Amino acid sequence: DTEVTQTPKHLVMGMTNKKSLKCEQHMGHRAMYWYKQKAKKPPELMFVYSYEKLSINESVPSRFSPECPNSSLLNLHLHALQPEDSALYLCASSQTGAEVRNSPLHFGNGTRLTVT
Amino acid sequence: AQKVTQAQTEISVVEKEDVTLDCVYETRDTTYYLFWYKQPPSGELVFLIRRNSFDEQNEISGRYSWNFQKSTSSFNFTITASQVVDSAVYFCALRDANTGNQFYFGTGTSLTVIP
Numbered sequence: 001d002t003e004v005t006q007t008p009k010h011l012v013m014g015m016t017n018k019k020s021l022k023c024e025q026h027m028g029h030r031a032m033y034w035y036k037q038k039a040k041k042p043p044e045l046m047f048v049y050s051y052e053k054l055s056i057n058e059s060v061p062s063r064f065s066p067e068c069p070n071s072s073l074l075n076l077h078l079h080a081l082q083p084e085d086s087a088l089y090l091c092a093s094s095q096t097g098a099e100v101r102n103s104p105l106h107f108g109n110g111t112r113l114t115v116t
Numbered sequence: 117a118q119k120v121t122q123a124q125t126e127i128s129v130v131e132k133e134d135v136t137l138d139c140v141y142e143t144r145d146t147t148y149y150l151f152w153y154k155q156p157p158s159g160e161l162v163f164l165i166r167r168n169s170f171d172e173q174n175e176i177s178g179r180y181s182w183n184f185q186k187s188t189s190s191f192n193f194t195i196t197a198s199q200v201v202d203s204a205v206y207f208c209a210l211r212d213a214n215t216g217n218q219f220y221f222g223t224g225t226s227l228t229v230i231p
């Protein structure tokens with residue numbers, strides 16, 4: 001069983017809809033990530049939260065809005081998406097800090113998003 | 117700049133054959149960490165192994181083995197006696213000591229094991 005839980009597993013939304021993706025981990029990790037993955041491509045980093053503060057935003061369009069309510073939860077709010085935003089959205093967590101740089105990413109199962 | 121190259125885009129092998137997936141990395145840092153992930157058709161990325169730059173010991177775990185060579189900046193992954201369940205996309209990734217929470221992924225190698 002994965003230790004990072006993402007909901008929903010599948011999401012179909014129209015271009016005018018507002019929806020949210022949710023992610024939860026209970027491994028005590030203080031870094032949480034959103035990745036976007038297109039078919040046959042590697043994961044592409046979107047956002048990183050470190051100690052509940054946004055530390056990396058990879059120039060993601062404002063129609064994607066991340067939120068980290070506490071150390072275990074990570075949300076991605078979606079609004080006015082485009083069909084090209086259809087992809088697998090992966091949440092991940094890791095330990096953070098100089099002493100744990102060898103900590104791997106632990107991924108959730110992902111949300112498969114289709115924008116119509 | 118950090119970069120990970122997986123030159124093999126797709127590989128097909130017949131069941132029980134051995135297969136090696138190549139990974140070459142670039143970094144200016146002397147301390148860094150390398151990882152392999154497996155992504156089966158179901159989509160989840162599964163962590164397989166990590167290796168620290170200061171530990172060049174090779175590792176074997178069942179049918180899986182990893183060969184880390186700093187001299188050639190390579191971290192190759194070998195599956196012995198491949199099975200159909202090994203069919204997946206495999207990603208190599210790099211995390212260095214200076215760029216914090218940034219992971220650099222290769223483009224992945226899609227492995228198909230034919231029964």
